[in-house]
Amino acid sequence: MLALVDFSFEFAGRYLYRNANWHIKPGEKIGLVGLNGTGKSTLLRLVAGDFELREGSLSKSNSLSIGFLNQDLLSTHYEASVREVVLGGRDDLMKIDQEINEILVKIETDHSERLLQRLADLQDEFGAKGGYDWQAQADKLLEGLGFPTAELSKPLHLFSGGWRMRAMLAKLLLMSPDLLLLDEPTNHLDLPTIEWLENYLKDYQGTYVIVSHDRFFLDKTVNRIAEVAHQQLFHFKGNFSSYLDQKEERDDLLQRQFDNQQSFIRQQMQFISRFRYKASKSTAVQSRVKMLERMDKIEIKDKETRAFSIRFNIRQTPGKVVTEIENVSKSYGDLHIMAGASAQLLRGDKVALVGANGKGKSTLLRMVYGSEPFSGKVELGWNAEPAFFAQHQLESLNLKHNLLEEIATVSAEYTENELRTVLGCFLFTGEEVFKKVKVLSGGEKSRLALAKTLITQANLLLLDEPTNHLDMFSTSVLADALENYAGTLLFVSHDRTFISRVANKIWWIENGKLKEYPGSFDEFNEWMKTREPVEAEPIQSEVQKPVELAKEPAASLSKNQIQKREDDLHAAEKAVEDFKAKRKQLEWDMASPELASNAEVLQAKMEEYGLLEKELKAAQAHLDQCFELWMETQD
Numbered sequence: 001m002l003a004l005v006d007f008s009f010e011f012a013g014r015y016l017y018r019n020a021n022w023h024i025k026p027g028e029k030i031g032l033v034g035l036n037g038t039g040k041s042t043l044l045r046l047v048a049g050d051f052e053l054r055e056g057s058l059s060k061s062n063s064l065s066i067g068f069l070n071q072d073l074l075s076t077h078y079e080a081s082v083r084e085v086v087l088g089g090r091d092d093l094m095k096i097d098q099e100i101n102e103i104l105v106k107i108e109t110d111h112s113e114r115l116l117q118r119l120a121d122l123q124d125e126f127g128a129k130g131g132y133d134w135q136a137q138a139d140k141l142l143e144g145l146g147f148p149t150a151e152l153s154k155p156l157h158l159f160s161g162g163w164r165m166r167a168m169l170a171k172l173l174l175m176s177p178d179l180l181l182l183d184e185p186t187n188h189l190d191l192p193t194i195e196w197l198e199n200y201l202k203d204y205q206g207t208y209v210i211v212s213h214d215r216f217f218l219d220k221t222v223n224r225i226a227e228v229a230h231q232q233l234f235h236f237k238g239n240f241s242s243y244l245d246q247k248e249e250r251d252d253l254l255q256r257q258f259d260n261q262q263s264f265i266r267q268q269m270q271f272i273s274r275f276r277y278k279a280s281k282s283t284a285v286q287s288r289v290k291m292l293e294r295m296d297k298i299e300i301k302d303k304e305t306r307a308f309s310i311r312f313n314i315r316q317t318p319g320k321v322v323t324e325i326e327n328v329s330k331s332y333g334d335l336h337i338m339a340g341a342s343a344q345l346l347r348g349d350k351v352a353l354v355g356a357n358g359k360g361k362s363t364l365l366r367m368v369y370g371s372e373p374f375s376g377k378v379e380l381g382w383n384a385e386p387a388f389f390a391q392h393q394l395e396s397l398n399l400k401h402n403l404l405e406e407i408a409t410v411s412a413e414y415t416e417n418e419l420r421t422v423l424g425c426f427l428f429t430g431e432e433v434f435k436k437v438k439v440l441s442g443g444e445k446s447r448l449a450l451a452k453t454l455i456t457q458a459n460l461l462l463l464d465e466p467t468n469h470l471d472m473f474s475t476s477v478l479a480d481a482l483e484n485y486a487g488t489l490l491f492v493s494h495d496r497t498f499i500s501r502v503a504n505k506i507w508w509i510e511n512g513k514l515k516e517y518p519g520s521f522d523e524f525n526e527w528m529k530t531r532e533p534v535e536a537e538p539i540q541s542e543v544q545k546p547v548e549l550a551k552e553p554a555a556s557l558s559k560n561q562i563q564k565r566e567d568d569l570h571a572a573e574k575a576v577e578d579f580k581a582k583r584k585q586l587e588w589d590m591a592s593p594e595l596a597s598n599a600e601v602l603q604a605k606m607e608e609y610g611l612l613e614k615e616l617k618a619a620q621a622h623l624d625q626c627f628e629l630w631m632e633t634q635d
Contacts, residue, residue, distance in 0.1 A: 001026050001064065001207060002047065002179065007056025009039070009046065016042055018231040019056070024179065029201070030209045031218040031240055034228030036427055036471040040211045043228065044068065044181045047209070067177035069169055069185055078156040082147060082167050085156050086138045089174035093134050096126045134174075141170040144196045145189070146357065162188035162357075173200070180208035186217055187468070190357040191494050213472050215240050216496040261297070268292055310425050310477065314487045315457040319382035320347050322460055322488045323368055325514065328376035330363060337363060339512035341376075345460070350482065350489040352503035352521060359509045361492045362390065365462045368490065370614065371621035380460070384488075387458035389450050389466060390624070396452075397445060399438035403428055406437055406448065410455050425477045426451045427470070443469035454478075459487035467495045496521065565629050572623040579616040586612060 004022040008015060016039030024030065024047075032040050045051045046058070048068040078085050088094060103119045126132070142152055145166045156167055165188045172180060186194050198220040201208070209226075212218055218225075218240035225236040225243035236243040268288045275281035323345035330338045337360035345351065345368075353361045366372035369388040380386065398406055407419050414422075423433050426447040440448065446469050454461070461482075467475045479501040482489060490507075493499055499521045506517040506524040517524040586609050 002060040003058070004046070004053075005057045005059070007046075007053055007058065009042065009051070009053065009055070011039070011042055015231055017233075020231065020233045022226065022233050022235075024207065024209070026178075026207055028207050028224050029204075029222045030207075030224045030226055031222035031243075032209050032211045032226050032228065033218070033240070033243075033472070035473060038228040040228055041070070041183050044070070044183055044209065044211060047179075048181055064179060065175075065177040066179045066181065067172040067175050068181040068183075069165075069172055070181075070183045071165075071187075078164075080156060081153050082142065082156050082159070083135075083138060083152040085167055086142060086170045086174055087135065089138075089171035090129075090134060093126065093129060093131045096122055096129075096131065097134075100126065138170065138174050141173050142167070144193070144200065145170055146193045166193075169197075176206060178206060180204075180206055182208060182210045182212075184211055184213070186212060186214050186494070189494065191354055191496070192356045194494060194496075213467075213470070213475065214495060214497070215472060216500075261295075265292065265295075310422055310481045312454050312461075312481050312485045312487075313457050314459040314485075315385060316383050316459065317486075318347055318384045318459050318488070321345070321381045322347055322349070322384045323381060323490075324377070324379045325368070326377040326379075328367065328374055328378060329512075330360065330367065330372075330374045336512060338374075338509065338514070341509070341512065341514040343507065343514040343516060345488055345490060347488055348486075349505055350485075350503050351491070351505045351507050351516075352499045353490060353492045353507045354499070354521075355508045361509070362464050364509070364514075365390070365464050365490065365492060366621065369462050370617045371624070373618075384460050385458045386460040386462055387453050387456045388462040388464075389453040390464040397437050397449060399436070401437050402434045403437065403440075403448060404433045407452055407455070410452050411457065414455065422451050422455060423448075425474055425481075427474055454481070461485070461487060461489045461491070463489070463491040463493075465492055465494070467493060467498050565626070568629070569623075569626045572619070572626040575619045576616070576623050579612065579619050583609070583612055583616060 002024045004020070006019050006021060007017060008019060009017045022043075032043065034040050042051065045068075046053055048066055050068075080088075100119065100122050103115060103122070107115060107119065130137075139149065139152065143149060147163070147166065147170075156164060159167070169182075169185060172182075185197065189197065194214075194217060198217060201221045210218065210222060220239075222239055223237070225238070225240060227234040227236065227243070227247070234247075236246050238246065268291070272285050272288055275285050278285075321344055325341065325343045325345075328338055328341045330336075353364060355361060363372055365388065367374050367378055369386055370378070371388070398409070401409070403423055404416065404419060407423060408414070408416075420433060423429075428435075428444075428447070437445065437448065450463075450466055453463070466478065470478065475495065475498055479498055482502045489502070491502070503521050505519070506521060508515050508517075517527060519527075
């Protein structure tokens with residue numbers, strides 16, 4: 001089907017591949033794996049023809065159709081509806097359908113046999129190519145990927161990047177090319193949609209290559225693994241778990257062969273050294289020298305992994321109940337998310353909040369942190385210290401700092417070596433720690449913000465999709481650290497391997513209530529299979545509609561509106577800084593010896609401090625919203 005032979009490829013001054021080979025055969029379902037930066041996405045672009053190959057050869061049939069899902073598709077602007085964009089995956093059917101409709105208009109006045117015959121031919125061709133199921137299949141794909149039927153007629157550009165990427169995936173699946181290239185297809189999907197895609201790909205008749213850091217997903221969808229390492233491609237039969245076993249066996253065998261060969265070489269070198277100057281042994285010595293020169297040496301390459309481990313400490317031990325959620329309700333306009341929800345987070349709980357997107361998972365995290373308005377009560381327990389990570393909470397990063405300086409602002413208790421280790425776990429190694437924050441990509445800033453959150457020594461971590469920009473290795477290191485974390489954890493994630501390793505309880509939102517399963521994710525899944533289906537009930541909520549910032553498509557904004565968003569962002573940033581300055585002054589006041597001796601005044605200052613903390617959290621939440629709206633204007 002496609003062959004890359006003895007190919008090399010240089011990018012940004014370094015070789016990603018040297019004399020590598022890859023043959024893709026019909027029917028293969030391949031997982032392309034390797035550490036971040038080894039060139040997986042680049043390889044897909046070579047296959048798709050986006051990059052030109054200058055060393056080696058790429059051979060494929062002229063008729064081979066290739067579909068490529070990549071992150072660049074997010075920047076494409078579509079005025080057409082979601083359904084129309086996806087139907088465009090079958091351009092051949094669109095052209096036939098358009099001509100059929102044109103003839104049906106003409107035929108009202110032109111009854112010629114030529115026109116009638118052309119119509120009959122087109123209808124036969126349309127049916128033979130599956131045209132009569134075409135639109136129904138598109139709708140089925142879109143609904144499987146989470147689009148409500150009522151939304152399919154809306155222009156695609158009105159949707160967020162994640163939903164636009166889902167539409168692009170549906171378009172490619174409808175196209176059903178000979179070779180499908182999927183670069184991180186689960187990045188913008190929730191758990192139900194990932195499971196739907198797994199089932200779809202298991203029955204897919206074509207050939208595909210998937211780049212993914214989701215081990216569980218690869219185990220379900222591929223029958224071969226291509227590993228990128230040491231500028232080469234290594235090939236394995238089976239799914240990802242099978243690949244790990246085979247790789248371990250191969251490495252062990254190679255190590256034994258290497259050890260045996262090194263032992264043999266040492267013996268020969270000892271013989272040569274001992275008898276080098278004895279005339280009677282000269283023939284034997286020369287024979288051994290030539291033998292060693294001709295010998296194919298076994299090489300053991302350093303593993304492309306980072307030997308890092310980290311530990312997240314807590315500053316103080318909280319009480320038994322870390323967070324009490326009582327009779328909480330939350331709505332966005334007419335969308336009721338929770339009504340009378342209650343739950344408890346206990347000391348040592350590691351709770352995964354799961355479910356489809358739009359069910360209120362991230363909202364609940366913000367409510368627990370105190371940065372989201374709601375009705376009801378959420379109370380932190382005695383000595384509870386929360387730290388919150390979300391993808392859009394990047395405003396706290398100082399753009400003038402380098403990475404090492406920025407992470408050092410969390411605490412003076414960490415040594416430079418410890419901070420480098422933490423940064424290494426989040427894919428910042430070597431000289432990268434001296435890069436300025438302002439030059440980082442959005443994903444890199446997110447990783448840095450996550451690293452800062454995790455070393456705050458807080459005893460309650462609230463994490464929203466912490467593994468989004470991590471590779472398998474870093475995700476595993478993070479899971480190890482959180483398994484050993486002495487504090488309490490509430491997190492949202494769609495990475496099932498990560499959830500299975502970390503969570504000891506599962507929460508989900510159902511009919512406006514918070515439900516809890518007191519066990520592992522694997523046990524929860526088994527229980528859900530045997531559980532009676534629960535019918536959705538209308539959520540009755542008396543909560544007042546929260547004040548939300550109005551969102552408009554960035555493409556339709558005027559210059560004045562864009563400027564206003566920027567001004568709002570600056571004003572929100574200043575408000576946060578003002579509150580922080582007030583808080584710092586108040587902390588100085590409460591630390592003074594004079595105030596410490598006056599219990600009444602100290603109590604009043606503490607109450608003022610508590611009120612100021614709430615105002616600061618609200619200001620930070622407003623800043624988050626302003627930042628999101630401003631980011632839309634940067635697309």
